[in-house]
Amino acid sequence: MKKYLLLSLVFFVNFSVFSQKKEKLIVIESEDVKKEISKYEFERIYKKNNDKDKIEDVKSLEEYLELFINFKLKVTEAEEMGLDTLSKFKKELAGYRRQLSKPYLSDKNLDEKLLKEAYEHMKYDVNASHILIKIDEMADYKDTLKAYKKLMKIRKRILKGEDFAKLAKIISEDPSAKKSGGNLGYFTAFQMIYDFEKVAYNLSENEVSYPVRTKFGYHLIKLHKKRKARGKVKVAHIMLGLKSKATKKEIDSTKALVFDIYSRLKKGGDFSKLAEKYSTDKSSSKKGGELQFFGVGRMVKEFENAAFSLKKDGDISEPIKTNFGWHIIKRIKKKDIEKYEVLKPELKRKVSRDSRATKSRKFIVEKLKKEYSFKFDEKKLKEFNKVLDTSIFNGNWKIDKAEKLNENLFSFADKNFSQKDFSKFLFETQSKNLKKIPIPIFIDKKFKIFMNKKVIEYEEANLENKYDEFKYLMKEYHDGMLLFDLTDKKIWTKASKDTVGLKKYV
Known part of the structure; x- marks a missing residue:
């Protein structure tokens, strides 16, 4: 049998009584459960649903408290029935958590800046041409520098008066350039990869950019025209x-x-x-x-x-x-282009799917590394050069080759990650038919992916400890879902079989 103890019956019109977050208000006890509910949790729910900082009617507060206690008793009943242990419940709650965690795993100021920048770009259409020299994303420094220098020489020729379109037809590795002379026509925000778009929008008419790096390689960009967006x-x-x-x-x-x-x-x-x-x-x-x-x-x-x-x-x-x-x-x-506030939800969706999203993620990772005193032993990473070979590009690398690598590789907060952890990541994520690149470059790229993943995972797992707002929001979702499942089980499911029982329960 469940019982509860209300620890404070005195409520002032002002909410200062709830200033201590850990101060207990209610204790619910049964054979298997003992649950303590703070005054702060009740205050937060009350303010959220009543939008008031002060209470004019103490009676209404007491009535709301009674509803709150009944709600918590039903949640406790659902927990005693094990409804929160069901795989369906856990999966649904995890889905909500992933959605709720997104704002905490990005930088709000940078996100807002990216949204406003995208909107500013949408207000104009630009017509530009490019010359592309392809270079693999994982190319080594030597090949990257070679492509960069090649485009710098072409840029000098253009600045001396050679025709951009003619050079694009001869030199560009974009297959369409042979017909178009590199001209991409008019485009607007989100239609080109972000780094390309950003440079194009910041050029003056007839200006030629310095080489721009994207996942496709290096580009020279020439802006022809910039006009008000057609909508x-x-x-x-x-x-x-x-x-x-x-x-x-x-x-x-x-x-x-x-x-x-x-x-x-x-x-x-x-x-x-x-x-x-x-x-x-x-x-x-x-x-x-x-x-x-x-x-x-x-x-x-x-x-x-x-x-x-x-x-x-x-x-x-x-x-x-x-x-x-x-x-x-x-x-x-x-x-025509709608106002920023109207387009903001659409812009958020587009930015989340665009290469802009990686900018925000990189920023937050670097911020967290500083916050959590990230430490990295570069020498221990270089030891992988001796145990990794080209079999990794065909998905045939054996983890046994790294069995002697057991030292600590990097650490942050209270977490340590060893060479063995990285070996396991390399083994589990290898795939067939990868383009062969120098092993040191491959290791460096994979390490950054692994390290970023672990930093974000740690932050995501600790959001409840770090942010009260997130903790109580998750609690609301958890309790609300349990109440729904309990109601479904005890009322609606029975109702389809027992209308008399439904009336009795209600």
């Missing part, structure tokens, strides 16, 4: 597709038909019906030719320019030709 547009189109090897007869008949349809539209023809009847884009023809909203860089150049040149909703373009065939476009709706 997004929703259109419908009637498309008459043409095969790449169409005969002259097919080409002529298709052109004749598209201009005939255009003539009908000018005389008041129904766009939706004509799209449904004639358009060869079957994914949109059933919807009257309607497409989803799109912005810069999402459609072929000719289609995009025609769509955005329409002045008002309902306007219809003349037939335009693209690589896909002929199109007639009708503007349905256009929207």
Whole structure:
């Protein structure tokens, strides 16, 4: 049988009575459980649900306390039933924890800066060209320097007057450069890898950047134009597709038909019906030719320019030709870039999936290393050069080769990680068909991944000890889930079988 003891019956109108976080308010006892609940926990829940710092009606506080006690008694009952030990419960709670922990594992100031920077970029479209010299992400210093110096020489030639596009066609290792001269057209935020985007947006018109490193290699970037963002547009189109090897007869008949349809539209023809009847884009023809909203860089150049040149909703373009065939476009709706606060949730999602996210993670790892007095023995890491060989690139490296490596490798806070721990990580994460690179470079890259992983794991595991807000938030989720499961088990599940029992329980 459960019983509880209320340790303080005196509540002042001011909440200063709850100043001590560990001061007990309620003790719940049963045969298997003894649970102490602090005044601080009750104060926090009360303020959160009532949005008050002061209590005008002491009676309402006492009523809320009674509800709080009943809630905690039901949670205790659920725990005694073992509902918190079920795998389904643990899995769901762990999922909530992962989501709740994210803000604590990034730097809020840097995150906000990245969001605002992305928004500023979204306000403009940029047209740029690039010359790429490919270099592997794990290339050694010698190969990296070679690529950098090569681009520096090309940059000097451009600054002396040689044509960027001509050099791109000859030198660039981007396959599309041979036709485009390296021109990427107009693009906006999130359409290029972040390091590339950042440099492009900070160039002046006709300026050529210094070599820029991305995961693809080194780039020289030339900015041609920067314009106010076009925003997004929703259109419908009637498309008459043409095969790449169409005969002259097919080409002529298709052109004749598209201009005939255009003539009908000018005389008041129904766009939706004509799209449904004639358009060869079957994914949109059933919807009257309607497409989803799109912005810069999402459609072929000719289609995009025609769509955005329409002045008002309902306007219809003349037939335009693209690589896909002929199109007639009708503007349905256009929207400009929305305000920052409106776009912020979308920006957060995009940043979390973008290479920007690694900037925040790197920053927080370095911050935590300093906080936890990170220490690293570089000599012990170099000993792996003797035991690791090229078999690691085919997934065939044997961990036995490192059996004599048992020394401490790095430490922080109260944690020590040995060479054996790193050996196990190397063994478990090896995969087949990896590109071969110098072993010291490979070890260095893998060590950084391992070290960062352990620092973040430690921080994540200790969030409850470090942040009261996180601890009590997790407690709310834990208790709320248990109450739901208890209610489901004792009421709703029974209700489907016993309506009399339901009335009795309620």
